[in-house]
Each structure stands twice: as C-alpha cells, then as structure tokens.
Amino acid sequence: MTALAAGRSARTRRRILVTAILAALVIALFLLTLVLGNRVYGLPEVLGVIAGQDVSGASFTVGRLRLPRAIIATLIGVALGLAGTLFQTMLRNPLASPDILGVGYGSSAAAIVAIGFFGAQGATVAVVAVVAGMAVALLLYALSWRQGVQGARLVLIGIAIGAVLVAVIQWVLTRIEVYKAAEALRWLSGSLGSALWGDVPPLAISLLVLVPAAAVLARRLGVLQLGDDTAAALGVRPHRTRLLLLVVAVGLVAVATAAAGPVAFVAFLSGPIAGRLLPGTALLLPAALVGAVLVLAADLVGGNLLFTTFPVGVVTGAVGAPYLLWLIARSNRTGGRL
Amino acid sequence: MTISRSLTTDRVTVGYEDRVVVEDLTMAIPAGRISVIVGANACGKSTLLRAMARLLAPRSGAVLLDGRSIAEQPTREVAKILGLLPQTPVAPDGIAVADLVARGRYPHRSFLRPWTTADEAAVTEALTMTDVLDLADRPVDELSGGQRQRVWIAMALAQGTDVLLLDEPTTFLDVAHQIEILDLLTDLNRQRGTTIVMVLHDLNLAARYADELFAVQGGRLHSHGAPADVVTAATVREVFGMESRIVVDEVSNTPLVLPIGRHHSSERRLPDQRDV
Numbered sequence: 047m048t049a050l051a052a053g054r055s056a057r058t059r060r061r062i063l064v065t066a067i068l069a070a071l072v073i074a075l076f077l078l079t080l081v082l083g084n085r086v087y088g089l090p091e092v093l094g095v096i097a098g099q100d101v102s103g104a105s106f107t108v109g110r111l112r113l114p115r116a117i118i119a120t121l122i123g124v125a126l127g128l129a130g131t132l133f134q135t136m137l138r139n140p141l142a143s144p145d146i147l148g149v150g151y152g153s154s155a156a157a158i159v160a161i162g163f164f165g166a167q168g169a170t171v172a173v174v175a176v177v178a179g180m181a182v183a184l185l186l187y188a189l190s191w192r193q194g195v196q197g198a199r200l201v202l203i204g205i206a207i208g209a210v211l212v213a214v215i216q217w218v219l220t221r222i223e224v225y226k227a228a229e230a231l232r233w234l235s236g237s238l239g240s241a242l243w244g245d246v247p248p249l250a251i252s253l254l255v256l257v258p259a260a261a262v263l264a265r266r267l268g269v270l271q272l273g274d275d276t277a278a279a280l281g282v283r284p285h286r287t288r289l290l291l292l293v294v295a296v297g298l299v300a301v302a303t304a305a306a307g308p309v310a311f312v313a314f315l316s317g318p319i320a321g322r323l324l325p326g327t328a329l330l331l332p333a334a335l336v337g338a339v340l341v342l343a344a345d346l347v348g349g350n351l352l353f354t355t356f357p358v359g360v361v362t363g364a365v366g367a368p369y370l371l372w373l374i375a376r377s378n379r380t381g382g383r384l
Numbered sequence: 385m386t387i388s389r390s391l392t393t394d395r396v397t398v399g400y401e402d403r404v405v406v407e408d409l410t411m412a413i414p415a416g417r418i419s420v421i422v423g424a425n426a427c428g429k430s431t432l433l434r435a436m437a438r439l440l441a442p443r444s445g446a447v448l449l450d451g452r453s454i455a456e457q458p459t460r461e462v463a464k465i466l467g468l469l470p471q472t473p474v475a476p477d478g479i480a481v482a483d484l485v486a487r488g489r490y491p492h493r494s495f496l497r498p499w500t501t502a503d504e505a506a507v508t509e510a511l512t513m514t515d516v517l518d519l520a521d522r523p524v525d526e527l528s529g530g531q532r533q534r535v536w537i538a539m540a541l542a543q544g545t546d547v548l549l550l551d552e553p554t555t556f557l558d559v560a561h562q563i564e565i566l567d568l569l570t571d572l573n574r575q576r577g578t579t580i581v582m583v584l585h586d587l588n589l590a591a592r593y594a595d596e597l598f599a600v601q602g603g604r605l606h607s608h609g610a611p612a613d614v615v616t617a618a619t620v621r622e623v624f625g626m627e628s629r630i631v632v633d634e635v636s637n638t639p640l641v642l643p644i645g646r647h648h649s650s651e652r653r654l655p656d657q658r659d660v
Contacts, residue, residue: 050482050508053521057480138474262495268476269490275470278439280543281463281491325478326523 057327064323068335072120075342079116080108082350115241119341119358121249122302122309123316127337128260129298130313131320131329135267136291140373141201143314144183144299148208150313152182153303155211155218158230162222171233172248172304179300182207183292236309236359238345245305252301257334259294264330267291309359311366312340318369340365388415389465389546389579391436395445398428398435405431407603408445413547413596418573418580420594422587424624428603429583430471430551436581437468437549449547463491467545471552473536475524481535482520485510488542510541514568530561537568548572550582554589562586566593587624591615591638599623615639 080092087104094101095108130143144150156178160166166174186207190200215234219227232239266287270277274284299313319340320332340362348356391413398406406428413419413436423429434440436447438454446453454462467488475484488510489503511517514534519527524535533553540548553569554562570593572578584590590597591611599606599614601623607614616639620628626643633640 050504050511050517050520053480053482056521057483135476265490265493265495269487271474271476272484272487273470273472273474275434275437275439275468276473278459279437279463279466279468279470280488281460283459321477326476326480326483 061324061327061332065332065335068323068332068339072335072338072342075339075346076116076120079119079342079346080112082346083107083112110243114243114246115238115345116342117246118241118249118305119238119345120338121246121253122306123312123338123341124257124334125249125253125298125302125337126309126312126341127316127320127333127335128257128330129295129302130315130337131317131333132260132263132267132291132295132298133313134317135329136270136288136295137200138271139198139201140318142204143317144295145308145311145313146208146370147186147201147204148206148211149179149183149186149204149296149299150303150308151208151211151215153179153300154234154308155214157233157304157307158215158218161230161233162218162226165226169248172301175304176297176300179296179303180293182211183296187289187292232357233307235357236307236362237357238306239357241306249301249305252297256294256297256301260298260330263287263291263294264328267330268328307359309341309344310363311370312337312344312362315340315362315366315369388577390415390448390450391466391547391579391581392448393432393436393445394448396432396435396442396447397444398431398440398442400431404443405603406435406600409600409603409605410445411598411605411608413579413581415579416573416577417595418570418593419582419596419598420590421581421583421598421600422585422590422623423600423606427600427623429600432600433468433549433551433581433583437466438462439468460491463543463545465545466547466549467540467543468549469536469540469551469553471555475532477525478523479525480521481516481524481527481538482507482511484524484535485538485542488539491543506544507542510538513541513572514538529556530558530564533557533561533565534568537565541572545578547579547581550580552583552585554584554586562589569593587615587620587641588633591640592633592636611638615641 077089077092081087081089085107087108091101091104092108095104095113133142133144133147134140153175157171157175160171160174186200186204190203192199219230222230266282269280269282270284270287277284302309316333316337317329319336320329324332341358344361344365345358348358348361393409393411396406396409397404409432421429421432431440435442438447438459441455446455448454449457449462449466485507486503489506492503511520514537516531516534516538519531519535524532527535537553550569554565557565566589569580569582573580594611596608597611597614598608599619606623607619615630617628617630620626620641628644629642631640631642
C-alpha cells in the first residue's frame with residue numbers, strides 16, 4: 047500500500063467511525079423518544095410495537111403518537127442538516143444557512159397567511175410553505191445576482207428579506223382571530239406536538255427524491271468549494287450547479303418546515319458540528335445525521351427533561367443563538383469577513 | 385510526449401457589463417512551449433486568460449481549442465485538455481493535501497465510476513513532481529504560502545491536461561519561492577511537453593522563463609515573439625508607460641529591464657549627490 051493510500055484509509059476509517067457513532071446516536075435517541083413520555087414504556091414493549099405486535103396501552107401511545115413523532119423528528123433533522131450544509135458549502139459561508147437567509151421565513155410567512163386568512167390546514171399549508179420557500183430563494187438569488195452570486199452579498203440580502211418577512215408574520219398575527227393566532231404561533235415555534243402518521247408520507251416521499259438528488263450533486267459541490275474559477279476549469283458550471291443545489295436545498299428546508307414549522311438553527315448548526323467532527327471531508331452524510339441527532343435530542347429535552355414542556359424549535363433556538371453570536375464575534379475579529 | 389494542442393483566440397472581444405476589456409485580439413499559443421502574457425495593471429491580461437479558459441464568454445470572436453470553438457465543446461471534455469490555476473483558489477477548511485489534489489481528477493470520473501488506479505497514479509505523480517508527497521496528509525490551511533501554491537499546481541497537474549493556464553502563479557511569494565514555482569513549471573513543460581500559458585507581473589522573470597512573450601496594452605496585443613525581440617526600451621515605454629534601459633541578464637542571457645524612476649536617472653547619479 048502506498049503512503050498516499052495509507053493516509054487516505056486512515057481518514058476513511060475515522061469518517062466511518064464518526065458516521066457510525068452518529069448513526070448509533072440517532073437510533074438510541076429514536077428509541078428513547080418512544081420510551082419516554084408521560085408514561086414510560088420498557089424497551090421490549092416499544093420494540094414489540096415496532097414489530098407490529100399488539101401491546102396493551104403501548105400500541106396507542108407508542109404506535110400512534112410517539113412513533114410518527116420520532117420518525118418526523120428524524121426526517122426533518124436529516125432534511126435540515128443536509129439543506130444547511132448544502133447552503134453553507136456552496137456559498138462558502140457558515141452564516142449562509144437557510145434559517146438565517148429568510149428562506150425559512152418565506153415558508154413561515156406564507157403558511158401563517160394561509161392558516162390565518164384562508165383557514166388552510168394540513169397538506170395545503172405544507173404545499174404553500176414549500177412553494178413560498180422556493181419563491182423566496184429564487185428572489186434572493188435574483189437580487190444577489192451581479193456577475194454571479196457571491197456569498198457575503200447573498201447573506202446580507204437574505205437577512206434583509208428575512209426582516210421583511212418577519213414583519214409580515216407579525217402583521218398577520220395582529221390581524222387574525224385569537225384562536226387562529228394561537229394555532230399559527232404553535233406552528234411558528236417549530237413543534238412536533240401534533241405530529242401524526244398522516245404527516246409522514248409526504249415528508250418521506252419528498253426526501254426519497256431530494257436526498258438522492260443531493261447525493262448526486264455532492265461531487266460537484268466538492269469541486270464548487272474550490273472557488274468558481276477552479277470549478278469552471280474542472281468542468282463544473284458554477285452558476286447552473288449552484289441553482290440546482292439551491293433548488294434541492296430549498297426543497298429540503300421547505301418540506302421540513304411544512305411538516306413541523308421552522309425548527310430554529312438545526313440547518314445552521316449541523317454542518318459546522320459535522321465539520322468539527324470530521325474536518326476537511328464531504329460533510330453531507332454526517333451533517334444529515336447530526337441534524338437528526340439535534341432534532342431528536344431537542345425534542346426529548348423539551349418534552350421530558352425540563353420543568354415544563356417546550357416545543358422542539360425553542361430548544362434548538364436556545365442552543366443555536368449563542369453559536370450565532372460566537373460566529374459573529376469571531377468574524378469581527380477576522381476583519382469582518384462573513 | 386503529449387499530443388500537441390492548438391489554442392488560439394480569433395478576434396476575441398471580452399468585457400464586464402458595459403466595459404470592454406479585451407478588444408479584437410487574435411493570438412496563437414505555440415504548442416509545447418511556455419508563453420507568458422505581460423502588461424500593465426488593468427490592461428486585460430487576466431481577462432484574456434479567463435476567456436481562454438472559458439470562464440468568460442467573448443462578446444464576439446472565439447477561443448479555439450484544436451480548431452473548434454471552446455464554447456461549443458462539452459465543458460468536461462475541455463477540462464481533460466485545458467487546466468487553469470486561478471489567482472485565488474479556495475481550499476475548504478481542514479482538507480488534506482492528498483484529498484484536495486484528488487479533486488483535480490473530477491473531469492475523469494463519473495458518478496458510477498469510482499476511484500481507479502489511474503486516478504491514484506495521477507495524484508501520486510502530481511504530488512511527487514511538485515515535491516509535496518511528504519505533506520499528503522497535512523491540512524492545506526497549515527501550509528506556508530510556497531507549499532500551498534505547489535499543492536494547487538499539483539491539483540492542476542492531477543487534472544492531466546496538455547495545456548495549463550496560470551494566472552499570476554507567483555503572487556504573494558518571496559523571490560526564492562517565485563523561482564522555485566517557475567522552475568517547476570519549466571520542468572513540467574520539458575518533461576511532459578505541457579503547453580504553459582501564464583500571466584506574470586515581473587517582466588524580468590517573464591523574459592527569463594518565456595519561450596514566447598505576449599505584451600498586452602489597453603486590451604490589445606501590442607507585440608509578441610521571443611523575449612529578446614519583444615523586450616525593448618520602446619516596448620516597455622509603450623506597454624508600461626515607463627522609461628527603462630535594457631541590458632543583458634548575465635545569468636540567463638535574456639533581456640533585463642532596468643526601470644528608470646524620477647529619482648534614479650543616470651544624470652543625477654553623482655557620488656556625493658544622493659536623493660534628498
């Protein structure tokens with residue numbers, strides 16, 4: 047074996063090890079979500095329910111309530127982790143995550159309008175959220191276009207669009223009836239509390255399309271990381287590739303937002319955490335797993351371990367905000383490079 | 385020896401938005417030689433190189449690779465023939481040298497074709513030739529400027545192209561590392577027959593290393609040919625707007641430009657009358 051291959055296989059081993067640990071963590075948290083709750087069931091009972099047996103009590107609580115919740119938590123974690131990493135990598139900027147750029151706010155604002163003014167529910171809200179997320183992303187891309195799209199400009203314009211959309215959300219909330227506002231607010235805080243089996247198929251089917259698409263684009267993303275000029279020289283068209291990546295990433299954010307509302311900062315945190323664990327490698331798979339770990343863990347903490355229950359988005363927000371502050375403080379020190 | 389490739393520009397006009405930077409420029413890059421493009425700041429030399437690498441589409445005219453317009457050939461196929469090292473490539477955080485160089489193999493791979501022994505051999509050869517094999521497992525962001533530039537050249541070499549374009553490959557390097565990079569590129573040209581086209585700032589180094597020198601002025605080709613023919617006091621005046629004296633570089637027997645600034649004209653160089 048050459049020295050080159052030896053070094054690479056050492057890196058591959060580390061990658062496999064870390065990925066396996068993350069996957070094990072996802073499974074452990076998934077099972078814990080099924081076990082814990084107002085009533086705690088034992089692992090054998092939980093596994094029995096998963097295997098399709100009829101376990102008195104557990105079949106309803108675990109099978110009907112906790113299982114869809116755990117599945118949705120895992121799937122939106124994967125979606126948000128992938129989406130955030132796609133954004134951050136293709137724009138070469140840790141701040142360029144969809145929840146900072148207002149793409150998520152686009153979905154939220156449209157969903158709130160649909161809930162508040164048109165009495166929309168369920169699948170309609172989801173479709174509206176997806177379409178609006180896409181529209182905001184395309185608007186953002188168009189406004190940032192000036193001989194190509196540059197990371198820092200896109201971040202600033204994205205923050206501005208986000209601010210406008212937050213204003214829209216606030217305005218709608220002051221206008222609609224109180225009971226609708228309560229529903230809208232619950233949706234806005236990013237919650238898995240109302241997750242049911244019916245929410246699983248649209249999310250799962252969307253991911254069956256979007257995750258392979260992300261995998262196919264991964265190698266081009268790795269080349270795009272080297273700068274637009276290098277990518278073009280290697281035969282990757284930077285703008286076209288970025289547009290494809292954007293469509294996939296926004297699709298992922300939008301379907302996740304449609305399923306559970308905007309779960310704050312998961313997209314923003316997953317990539318950087320995966321990058322810390324595995325510096326200098328392709329991050330999509332580990333980041334997807336980190337996303338699932340974050341959502342599952344936040345939902346467990348918010349649902350069981352605190353003095354009162356919190357929606358999942360509140361917990362992830364409380365973790366993500368300090369990291370955002372740290373990132374901004376650091377970029378001040380590095381001369382304002384975003 | 386590689387097949388000789390022809391790279392020419394045919395009356396190319398290139399610009400950004402409403403500004404024309406390169407105008408109606410026709411040039412032929414000699415195959416298997418080292419060509420250097422020189423000119424004053426903002427004369428359009430980098431823009432010209434970017435157009436040759438198909439990073440900018442010409443407004444009129446065409447860049448021809450092997451006689452066919454580069455814009456009409458599939459970009460991945462072009463990437464197997466023509467490589468480019470841009471002025472400021474970006475290394476992803478924490479990436480290992482070997483992994484970065486491996487990305488140069490992108491045009492030779494596909495989704496269903498995994499890493500092959502040919503890819504491995506190309507990367508090993510590129511690392512060996514640029515003398516960074518020992519650094520293969522080190523993160524790129526820990527390297528010195530000179531080492532990092534050699535790694536980027538290794539990536540371009542791993543791409544395995546017959547033509548290599550480089551946009552100011554020696555910027556930010558001290559003089560010893562500049563020479564090291566230029567020697568390396570000369571080795572590459574001699575050993576592999578790779579056609580090299582680069583933009584250089586330093587006219588004296590350009591005169592030393594170029595087989596063919598292209599002087600660009602105001603977006604047009606001012607003159608071209610062997611350095612000894614191109615580098616004259618008149619050319620330097622017209623291209624750089626500077627007075628100079630040309631002497632023979634005793635080390636390489638090429639022209640050496642001695643710039644004449646306002647404070648160092650020979651009339652004022654009396655022993656007891658230094659600059660005040």
